[in-house]
Amino acid sequence: MTDLPEVSLTTLFIDEPDLEFGHGQLLDHPKDGLYLYGPAGAPIAGSVVRVGVVGTAVGITDLKSWLARLNAGISVPVAGEREKTDRPHLSDFPGLREAYAITVDEKALVTCNLDLADIERTTTIANHHEAVAKTADLYVDAVVRHLRNEEAAVDVWLMVVPEIVHERCRSTGSGRKSQDLTPGEFAKKTKRREILPLFDGLLDTSAEDIFDDVPDFHRQMKAKLLVHAQPCQIIRETTIAPERHLDRLGRPKRGTQDPATVAWNLATALYYKSQSRPPWKVAGMREGVCYVGFVFKLIPNHRDHHACCAAQMFLSEGDGVVFRGANGPWYTEGKEFHLSKDAARGLIERVIETYRTKFGADPKELFIHGKTKFSPDEWDAFAEAAPSGTTITGVRIRPTSGDMKLFRDGDYPCIRGTAVVLGERDAFLWTSGYTPRLDTYMGPETPNPISVTILRSTGDIPSIAVVLSDILKLTKINYNSAAFADSLPVTVRFADKVGDVLVMGSAQDAERQPFKFYI
Structure with a gap:
């Protein structure tokens, strides 16, 4: 039997990020910070x-x-006989x-x-x-x-x-036998259309607009109110x-x-x-840094498989803005989404312009988070759109599905914040796992890490430790709940939800809106 070579992996641990609350006070748990100090601002x-x-x-x-x-x-509620009396x-x-x-x-x-x-x-x-x-x-x-x-x-x-x-009003799992009709069939069923040259093109077909929206109540509500x-x-x-x-x-x-x-x-x-400001913000965020998550979603019923694109911008304060990009043939044969050079440049220019308007200066660093690699055209567009004092770095963030497991003391889930560094640009980061603050791991099975890869940068490649620390901080921004943290950073966590709203026909006029309108 051939002896296998020993492999030494570099591990590091990132401390749980603190949050800032009222009076500039810091704690790592939203509930404790709000109870003791109230919301920030x-x-x-x-x-x-x-x-x-x-x-x-x-x-x-x-x-x-x-x-x-x-x-x-x-x-x-008071714990029952079979429940833990101490439930932190x-x-x-x-x-x-x-x-x-x-x-x-x-x-x-x-x-x-x-x-x-x-x-x-x-x-x-x-x-x-x-x-x-x-x-x-x-x-x-x-x-x-x-x-x-x-x-x-x-x-x-x-x-x-x-x-x-x-x-009854969900796109999946509704439990009803939907007698769905195609757009053309709907017109035939709801009205008798005479084929007369005099009236050709003048008949009302507005009822077919309902097919521009996915039949999902939650998504339609968000989209319809977005324009208001x-x-x-x-x-x-x-x-x-x-x-x-x-x-x-x-x-x-x-x-x-x-x-x-x-x-x-x-x-x-x-x-x-x-309110005008979120209830808490991440403490210790580096000044002049902006984070952007890309959003892609196929447009329903589009015969050429066009997609909608958008960018989610998140600032050190924790709040976000969603920018709608151009619709187009962004879905490639490789089953990935990639923008044209002009569309990519336009989207990043709008992000930088908004940052400049808010802070009176260009960002020092702009991190673009996505689930896939960037095409040469996309990256060239990012570099061209960046002002002289702004460094743009592309980072790929993907969930894993069980390929990598790490245990603590042989049997227990590893601690949240643990990372295995594979190289200068690659690492696995456990954003879920045992949390000492809660004295538990809030999950049904051994946690999986997220895969983090620094793809490219217009300046010096940042330290993988800095990138991982930023990502862990961004898991603390979810203002739809007061949970301790999420397993994905906000730049990636809500991408599908934002895309679900933007592809709706009733949201076509919404160009830029605060993130709060989408969740």
Whole structure:
């Protein structure tokens, strides 16, 4: 038997990044930092968020009760006999004012009532595209009517949806036998089109616009409200009132997180979507550095397989902006997305221009994160778009699927922040794993790392340790929840969700919007 050569791998450990909260105080956990110090750049204590609600009478009543609980605070449930009594990954929710320095007056909401019978009618339309479009329009039209006819301003809209909307108005897994029609078939079914030269081209075909949107309620809501610059949060009735939705054995139909965790997540989204600054920011971010994530998504029903592209820009403050790029034939035969030189240059120029407008100077470093390599045309465009004082570095970030496993003490998941360095430009980084702060690993199986590769740079190649540290910091930016961290950096984590919204036909007029409108 031939002896295998010993292989020595370089490992390093990146400390858990700190977050900055009110009064410049630092902690590594959003929940603890908010409870002790309040949000970064906190509003005047007790600031009232103006909330608009669209839903059925029952849904609005449930939400009012839930908002009252948010103001009062919610404790973690007492552990059962088979559960750990010490559960550091769970935290009591102290109340909106105590954690976020805001309140919501549940008795003074802007309410738009929908008839459950109307929702039942639209969700059961035979054609799935039409059913989803008309159901989404029930909610969007209520918002638009308010914007046109009422003076009361709304900071954020909460869309409370019955469970039948979730069951029947999704693009996948809806459980219904959808009698979908193609665009041409839809026209034939809904009207008799006479083939007369005099009227050729003059018949109304606007109904076929519904095929420009994927039949998914959540994505259509975001896209339709995007053009009105109205942030919204979609809430299922089963989330805020699980006790009213029981199976035949008297148990809740769907499992939900404990009420305190739901409260943390909803309150974080409520704050982020209603305030000018996010509730926390990553501490110690290097000055003058900008991070950009590329987004590509195939346009539904496009005969030439064209795709939409966009860039997500994230700054040291943690907030982000989404830039819509050009639609085009970006999907290559190699099953990768690549922009033309002009499209790539235009997208990066808009990112740099926005940074310059905000800070009065060009960024010192601009990191572009993507899941694939960049083509020569793309890279040439990046280099040409970069001002003389800006270094652009391309980094590929990809999840792995079990090829690399690392254990601690032979049996336990490795600690989050562990990295195996393969070379000057390549490494595996465990963004998930055992977290000492939580005394647990929040996952069902041995964690997999992400693969990080520094592809190219217009200046000196940055240290792989610096790149890995930046990526770990970007896993702490998810303002849709108050979770400790994500397994992917924000530049990659929400790429699909942003793309899902941008490819919608109803979002075509949205060129640049804050990131909060997409999640």
